[in-house]
Amino acid sequence: MTFDTPAGTRGSRQPAGRLLVWFNSLMARRIRKRGAFGGFNALVLTTVGRKTGQPRTTPVGWFPGPDGTWLIVASAAGAPGNPAWYYNLGAHPDQVRIELDGKTFDVTADQLHGTEREQAWREIVAKAPRFAEYQEKTDRELPVIRLKSRP
DSSP states (O other): OOOOOOOOOSSSSOOHHHHHHHHHHHHHHHHHHSSEETTEEEEEEEETTTHHHHHHHEEOEEEGGGGGOOEEEEOGGGGSSSHHHHHHHHHTTSSSSEEETEEEEEEEEEEEOOOHHHHHHHHHHHHHHHHHHHHHHHHSSOOOOEEEEEE
């Protein structure tokens, strides 16, 4: 499927800058050790930058998907714009790696749409109501991404 969610016109302020880089680095180290962050199951997502071609690492919360897949939400805490990693996934969906429970997996990313997204979204907000709050802050539909192991 396509990565086609446009930016919205309203939402909360999206974190950025050196502080965010430092914080993400710290959280990635903690996730590698503990596998969780802020009450969520968490993983370390590594994408290829769509402009730079360089690896980009981001900690994200995940939810179990069907058939051993992982679901992540490009929420950016309810900001009007999608996070940078969303665009990196769209540019290179087959060049993605995750670190989880001390293991590294090569995965392929695809965005869920329609009824598949709606079902996943209901399960996500039931487990983590904070995502419903993020959705209320913005007028863009928060993308749900499925990560599937590559052979």
